[in-house]
Amino acid sequence: MKLKALKETTLPSGEIIAEGQIVDISTKGIMEYFPFLRQQTLMVLEIGAEEWEEVACLLWGGFSHDNVSANPEIIFAQENFVKTKAEIEKLKKEIKRLRAEIKKQPLHRQPRGYLKTTASLVGKDTSAQKSLFEIPHFDTAINPYKKVLTKMTAITGNLLFALWQANKDDNNIFKITNLSEIARQLRVEPKELKLYLIYLGGYQRPITKLNIIKEQGKKDKRILSIYHDKLFYIKFNIRLKDGEKGSDFNNDARVGTNYLNFIKDRDIESVEVMPSLTLQEELAGSGLGNVLVDDSFVAFSLGLSDLAYKLFCFSGSNKPTFKITFSKLIDKKYLNLEQQVKGTYNKAGKRIKKGKGQAKILERIKDALAELKDKGHLKEWDYNEQTDLFSWTFSNAVFKHKLLLKKPDETGQTDQTGQDKIG
Numbered sequence: 001m002k003l004k005a006l007k008e009t010t011l012p013s014g015e016i017i018a019e020g021q022i023v024d025i026s027t028k029g030i031m032e033y034f035p036f037l038r039q040q041t042l043m044v045l046e047i048g049a050e051e052w053e054e055v056a057c058l059l060w061g062g063f064s065h066d067n068v069s070a071n072p073e074i075i076f077a078q079e080n081f082v083k084t085k086a087e088i089e090k091l092k093k094e095i096k097r098l099r100a101e102i103k104k105q106p107l108h109r110q111p112r113g114y115l116k117t118t119a120s121l122v123g124k125d126t127s128a129q130k131s132l133f134e135i136p137h138f139d140t141a142i143n144p145y146k147k148v149l150t151k152m153t154a155i156t157g158n159l160l161f162a163l164w165q166a167n168k169d170d171n172n173i174f175k176i177t178n179l180s181e182i183a184r185q186l187r188v189e190p191k192e193l194k195l196y197l198i199y200l201g202g203y204q205r206p207i208t209k210l211n212i213i214k215e216q217g218k219k220d221k222r223i224l225s226i227y228h229d230k231l232f233y234i235k236f237n238i239r240l241k242d243g244e245k246g247s248d249f250n251n252d253a254r255v256g257t258n259y260l261n262f263i264k265d266r267d268i269e270s271v272e273v274m275p276s277l278t279l280q281e282e283l284a285g286s287g288l289g290n291v292l293v294d295d296s297f298v299a300f301s302l303g304l305s306d307l308a309y310k311l312f313c314f315s316g317s318n319k320p321t322f323k324i325t326f327s328k329l330i331d332k333k334y335l336n337l338e339q340q341v342k343g344t345y346n347k348a349g350k351r352i353k354k355g356k357g358q359a360k361i362l363e364r365i366k367d368a369l370a371e372l373k374d375k376g377h378l379k380e381w382d383y384n385e386q387t388d389l390f391s392w393t394f395s396n397a398v399f400k401h402k403l404l405l406k407k408p409d410e411t412g413q414t415d416q417t418g419q420d421k422i423g
Contacts, residue, residue, distance in 0.1 A: 003033060009041045015214065017042070023216060107400060108162040109290040110297065111275075111282035112317045114231070117205065118154040119314035120336040121147060122306060147206065149199070151306050152188070154313075156196040157231060159185060159298045160273055165283065172280065176271040187302060194236075194255070194262060197271060201234030202260035207278055211287065231279070235272040236262040291316055292400040300398050303375065307368040310335050312377055320401050321393040326362060326383075329390060337361055365390070 002024050005017040011033070017023060025033065033042055159182070164174040176182055183193040207229045213221040240246075254261045262268060274280075281287050293316070301309055314334060315322060330337040343355035362383075369381045369392065377399075381392035396404040 003042045005042055007041055021216070023214070025214065106295040107292050108165050108295065108297075109283050110158060110161055110293050110316070111279045111290050112288040113207070113282050114157060114161070114279055115291070115313040115317035116288070117207070117231070118149060118157070119310045119317065120332060120334065121149040121205065122151050122154050122310050122313075123148050123336065149205075150196075151301075151304075151309050152186070152192075153196045153199040154309070155298055155301045156186060156193070157200055158301060160200070160232060161275065161279075161283070162295060162298070164273060164275060168274075172274055174273045176273060177269075179268065179271065185298060194268070197232075197234050197236075197273075198256045198260055198262075200232045201230055201273075202257040203230065204228040204259075205231050207231075207276070229276050229278065230259065231276055233274045233276065234260055236260070237269045237272065238263050239267040239269045241266075288317075292402075293398055294400065297398055300375070300377070305368060305371060307335075307364055308371040311365070311368050312372060315372075315377070315392060315394050316399040316401075320399075320403055321391070323389055323391040326358070326365075326388045326390065329365070330361065335365075337365075 002022055005019055005021050005023075007019045009017045011017070160174070163176075163182070167174045169175070179190040179193055183190045186193060186196075188196075205228065207227055211223040211225065213223060215221070249263050253264055255264055256262060275283070278287065283290050301312065304312060324334070329335055330341055332338060339353075339355065341355050341358050341361045343351045344353035345351050366383060369378065369390075372378045372394075373381060376397045377394055379393045379395045381390070383390050394401075
């Protein structure tokens with residue numbers, strides 16, 4: 001797919017396209033260029049016939065149906081682009097079908113990076129300081145780095161992404177003024193919700209970010225960055241009594257960490273929430289990107305066991321049909337179950353805690369996959385003992401992957417097989 005700049009254009013990535021310059025992009029890169037196509041600072045020179053449906057899916061997947069033009073030929077009917085009326089009608093028909101699909105249920109986007117993070121990090125916290133529930137006070141000695149998330153903390157994050165997309169202000173901040181309403185959706189008490197918010201905004205977590213660098217005439221560079229950041233930037237706004245000030249409250253009166261805390265026995269006026277910049281970029285379509293889900297996502301997740309939730313998030317971050325070996329699936333980049341299988345070792349390589357063994361964890365994974373099939377997420381799954389290979393295909397019950405919305409070809413099949421190439 002080739003684009004030409006009608007005038008000098010600066011992309012969000014910082015890349016500058018000079019007037020008259022022609023860039024060759026894949027359909028996966030269309031989201032970055034789409035606003036400039038609408039503004040007609042860029043024009044499409046060439047597009048393959050086989051790319052029409054893919055482009056329509058991508059346009060729909062990154063924007064609400066209200067933002068998809070009712071007259072796609074106005075956006076795309078530029079010189080040397082639309083060859084026939086039949087091509088225009090094909091795109092119109094595809095967009096109309098996608099509009100009808102998106103209107104069936106309320107949808108929002110979940111960032112793939114967060115889904116992969118939760119698939120890896122959700123588990124039982126075995127650190128010395130196990131929980132803010134057990135140490136309900138501010139402590140400057142609390143380790144600000146966490147490699148574990150509880151399932152409820154992770155699901156709170158899933159809910160915040162949905163609410164942030166629907167309610168963010170011009171500064172990209174979602175302000176919570178009723179904690180009870182948010183807690184109700186999670187089926188918890190407001191006091192529990194406040195602690196989940198501490199876990200999301202009060203600790204640094206390992207973050208994976210994919211940057212794609214485009215150079216004219218060269219193959220795209222895929223740069224993977226791994227670093228620590230807070231998953232959400234959160235701020236508690238506390239209502240003080242007359243004459244009170246922050247310095248009146250010592251550590252024993254606070255709950256949280258150096259990064260984020262609130263004062264006990266004082267009302268919270270509001271809570272300001274914003275996803276990390278990396279996750280915002282994914283929601284906008286860059287980096288690892290995002291996947292559309294319907295608004296039953298949180299309710300569905302609440303009904304899952306911990307391991308089923310990890311597999312739910314991991315599977316949803318990939319293509320609908322996926323294959324992976326057991327040894328790779330338990331790796332820390334995926335479900336992070338290697339220590340449960342092999343045990344825990346110290347820096348000298350000596351085992352200090354015995355693992356449960358492959359057979360035990362293998363059965364747990366099978367049980368979790370069976371749970372996901374029973375509850376409608378998976379259409380089918382299998383484990384091949386000879387090849388040590390898991391395979392599954394998920395339905396569009398919750399995840400609205402664009403491949404599941406594509407029309408089947410004449411054989412009734414769609415191209416849905418995928419491997420995780422990023423890791």
